[in-house]
Amino acid sequence: MSKKIITLLLIAVSCQLYAQETWQLRQCIEYGLEHNRNNAIYTNQKRAADARAREALADYLPRISLTSTLDDNLRLQQTVIPAGIFGDQDLRVSLTKKFASNATAQVDQVLYDQALLTGLRANKYNRQQAALNLQQSREAIIYNITAAYLDIFVYRQQLELLHYNLETYQGQINVLQLQVDKGVTLQKDLDKVQVDYNNTRSQQRVAQSNLELAHNELKFEMGYPFDTPLKVDTAAPANPAIKKDVAFSPEARIDYRLAALDVRLKELQQKSIRAGALPTLSAYARYGAVGFGDHLDQAYRDLNPFSAVGLKLTIPLLDFYRRNARYRQAEVERLNAEENLTLSEGRYRMEFDNAQAKLLQAQSNVENDQRNVTLAQSVLTVTDLQFKKGTTDLTDWLTTQNALKQSQNSYLSSLYTYYLARIDLEKAAGTLQNFYNSL
Template sequence: MRRIWTQIMKKKMLLALVCFIPFHLLAQQPQQWNLRDCIEYGLKNNRNGVVYDNDKKAADEKAKETLSAYLPSLNVTGTFDDNIRVQESVIPAGLFGPTPLKLAFTQRYNTNGLVELDQTIYDQSLLIGLKANKYSRQQADLNIKQSQETIIYNIGNDYYQTYVYREQLRLLKGNLEIYRKQMEISTLQVKKGVALQKDLDKVTVNYNNAVSQIRVAESSLTLAQNQLKYDMGYPINSELPVDTIAQQNLSNPSAADLAFDEFSAENRTDYQLSQVNFKLLVIDQKRIKAGGLPTLTGYAKYGAVGFGNTLGPSFNDLNPYSAIGLKLSIPLFNFYKRNAQYSQAKYKSLNAAENLKLDSGKYALEYQSAKTKMVKAQSNLESDKRNIELAESVFRTTDFQYKKGVTDLTDWLDARNSIKDSQNNYLNSLYSFYQAKLDLEKASGNLKSFYTSL
């Protein structure tokens, strides 16, 4: 009975181990990163995000600083004077006697404590300045948005470039394997005396060229991967396994949807920033003009003053005083300075308005150019894909003829080189296509929509 129980327990443990191993292996597999994953990680970890987030916090604190100018301020001051030689005043002769009379209106030690409350009642320039807080916050938010769009664009460009180099390596290794097999065939033919050494040398040269090209492609791939990690804020020395399964769809990109809505410059974040800057300049212009208006301030103060020829009475025998009042300030003789400042602000706002019109035309031109490049890139990509298929068809025929002895090695190598040229053209068109796609999304102001739709 005990032996049977032991066998049952062993079977259960073995079954549990078999069930656990697949999950353990699955947990050890590295995370596969697609384009959306890379962008999402970059938006959270790129250091530029920290910089612009701090700028937003600084804008919030600036708004508090502006608001504080219209809040009550309470100041406490205290002074202590040691009049080593007390100043005397002279009363002219004839008022209190025939000779001038010297009198001191203070004593050697003098203390004064004061608590003063000030409250701005009316200051038009401050009221106008408070309106700038809204646009300063908008400016900070737009800077964050623009930074995010830059991150999306850079990571997208790096990701597509990484894919193109991987695709190049795949094609080059395929070419290398074909040259290797042909080298083996040519080596046997030379040994049997049915082929010349120069034929083997020709194939060897192409094989060695393919090896060199693979080394260059591997180096370019490493640089592209490091650039992708940098723009993501990912550790350079850590492995970043890009999702090769999702990349299979990249090799056959779908036709670009060029039916965008009617272009509007206001979709561009940089144009929105220019609009906010223009509004801030208009507010600054009004604020300077309002600086010529009177300001009204209310105040209340309470203090105590003490005098004495020794230290004790100056601190112990204090005489309190208090006052409340209003202060009206009317600027009269700073007209020329204020007028010059106003004129400068006016011309800046006029230039900003003109720049908005220029930017509107410039961004419309960028959109049309990006759209044209996208159409051309798509056409080139489709043409180069057909050329690869045609070159491979020609090579299959030439390879069959070469094996049958109908054609020579030169034709075989020429057909193979045609495939290599078609592959290079295809890779260039593939990268140009994805770059044009990103440029079009950027020009239309849809980079964030592009990211969310992945």
């Protein structure tokens, strides 16, 4: 019993340590790539593609079939032997008996079928398509987890700034309260600061709620249990070098490669339809036995074996109109797929260029807004000192404090835009997997 108790205590301690672990961005993505349910779906799709490839290959492998029949001829069929062969009158005879049995084993092997051969070539592309879908799912997981992680980071930054503002307001309230008690300051001045303090507290509660929502979003994207605490690292994500003058290649985008594969598959579909007009050749070997009898046991007692081998040539003749209509439809679909591929190439290039421009602008904005926050804090420090010495009034102090809050809000907005622009550039460049590997 003591060993069980010790084991349970060790499990409880390990679970507590696991729950208190601080998760960095790379750990979150690594966990999500393993536990997100979308991965299981696309993994199953890849398995299905492999199974379809084996199914297509099976059409070109030998087929063995066994057939057994037993006829109970309730009324025997008769045939007529004309008069003059065995007598002067027509002779009616039955060429079988009441019971007839038949057992046959046959092997069929396709020797030439161009449509099947074309289908076998398509298997390679189907497998590549399933693998790319799985890779695309992984990139979506990386992007979504990173976006949720950044939400948490920005909301925590906001809470830190709001906490700083609350301490500033609280300090001013304490000073004004003493002045009101001494009768040197009006109550309305204290109320003005109190109103701003209360508004900041409301903003703090909203930010705290948003932070909890962001945690839930991160847990969902990771496939992490909602009822288990998740402590996320508060440090800012690493700042990789901004990609400047990168030689963009649309092939780096998985969705572009999927579109290119779609064109290949539609080309093979056309060829497969056209190959339907070609003759098909197959070989077969057959072995069996038949038995007859007036009673059931006699039909299986004396069996007469038979065997045959042969070739089967099939030439389609009157399927031209239907096949031609299907071919034209497949041709139009292929042409549209090629046009979509060309459009996609231009769109992906535009997305990459725009993402680069947005990131450079966002970086400039966040640096400028960060300087403004520092400057506004410096101005507030001077104004606060002047207010305590009586060289400025409360209106000037409140104006300075509001300017600081506005600069903080602008900084938070530009900070989130900057980090989002970074991950958007990785997505546009098709390098989300490299981004994850570099963390």
